[in-house]
Amino acid sequence: MNDSNSSDVILRLSAVPGIGPKKLSKLLSHLDMDDLDQLDSERLGKYGFNSRQIQAYLVGCLELEKARRWQQASCNHHIVTLADSTYPMRLKQIVAPPPVLFVVGSVDCLCQLQIAIVGSRQAGVVAKQQVSHIAAQLAECGIVITSGLALGIDGAAHQGALEKGRTIAVMGTGCDRIYPARHRHLAQQISEAGALVSEFFPGTAANAQHFPRRNRVISALSVGVVVSEAALKSGSLITAHYALEQNRELFAIPGNIDNPLTEGPHRLIQDGAKLITSAADILEEVIPISPDILDKTALPSDNSCQQQLPTGGLLDNVGYETTSIDQIVERSLLPVEQVVGELIELEMSGFIAVVPGGYVRLRRNP
Template structure:
């Protein structure tokens, strides 16, 4: 990709594409910046520039009102393919909050979902770290250049994320982490995801901005409740009062995501470089989540599961076995029960 090609790919029709980031304006008048972007692209095989019209541009991010016109991506480009869940929360968090984050991030990642967050201290870092430890895919969206490590305490995590996931930014390389960048960054965090999970947010937490943006983008919002005494959870409780789904385990999230996840996969199949072999194993939620919602916490017969799910019995039996092996359901006299994952 040369300077002229990059400039052409960033051309737009004002009435059809919003100028969301200033990148286009910079590209039109500052070819030095384009040169610097191309220089960064050539520095390593895991450096990528993804324009709005590219087939690897995230499906759901394209649907928001102000998608970035170009993404700088460092790491594994195919980490952009699986459906994802955003996990956000306060920087100052409790040990219980960190444990809860690790538990939910691990469960969701084990189901084939990517975990999106902002690599901040606290809940963000705990979510990324939990996924990295099980070699899952996690996406870190930065409020600075993709080559700038912020916060510095996450230097090791920054590099580990790139093994299976990727670092993402709409900002040019070497852009500093200015305070005004982060609220704008949050629309990408929520825009990439099927839904946003908020853990331990105070009423002044920046994670509530991400939750609000998710609502505006017609995405699901989830929140983990906590003590009414400690101040860590006030923001989460407010979200629940205003319609966010209360979450106790990953199953509470999975059962809400089937239709949007299916849309995500359908869009992937329409892109020329993605075939059935690449997407057949991506998201648990599109394969098994609808069946999981057909199994109650009380004994549910196989006939009831078949009737509720609308799936043929042979497929139901296969998927029930898969759910059992993954620890989501258990066989009991008379049928199956859904388990609380501990």
């Protein structure tokens, strides 16, 4: 059987109600690709298919029809199965890999070197800025940034990567159901400069049970997973667990010990994850894995983050937690008018951000 026929059989099997990745992987483990076209009602019955499932496979079902219509709707819509050479090798190596991937965008980038970045939906301004900066630096080196399209850290990682390179969003819904809805524009940008990927058939709505499966794919596609702000009981730590199971590198960004959202990264560090504060810390581990893939000319140097302060020492008076303008005036002993002007310059240069109640510092002094 050629690859096209094998792919069609796997797609048909995946569309059968009640046949998940585990059951399908078990079936495929007993068959050669050449045997797939010989599946009939008798053989399917021996493998545990009930009469309804056999009928769905032989005649076709609504899910299969939806998938084919979705694929035909755009040349940017792709269906990749385990039988295809374009199926990502890292993902194929895990236990019970998704038999089918639905892709909007570039299929090629699924097989490129990837780092996953995950974290809380409620992440703070500083954490999101840190993640965006790290993602941009990694993307500039040729690394694809993979995340889950959620609010907070995921969105910041995607946006940072888009500034300098490519990013992949792994979804817990069908590729035609963008969740959360406010990330529709971001999803469009990702599909144009990377890929949206889902193991779920088109039309699949958001479901809490789907997101652990999404997290498993995020870690499997990547050589390493970075965890930023995340509570102890969070989806990000599920992703970290999968990363360890799949023998991936695990990185964690530390934070304020009084912030409950840093408990997750701190626990991971205690358990052996590598503490990182910059893209360079990640590259130390990645370069030995893929020395010929990265763009060495884009590697961050010790001086790459240095930038001339647009003002004098006012930055020293802005904390990493919310600092009111009254506090900044009191600490700096400068006139209010001068403080306001310099704060605007610092904000425009990316050293601070405006938040409810005042300002937060995003970067250290150069």
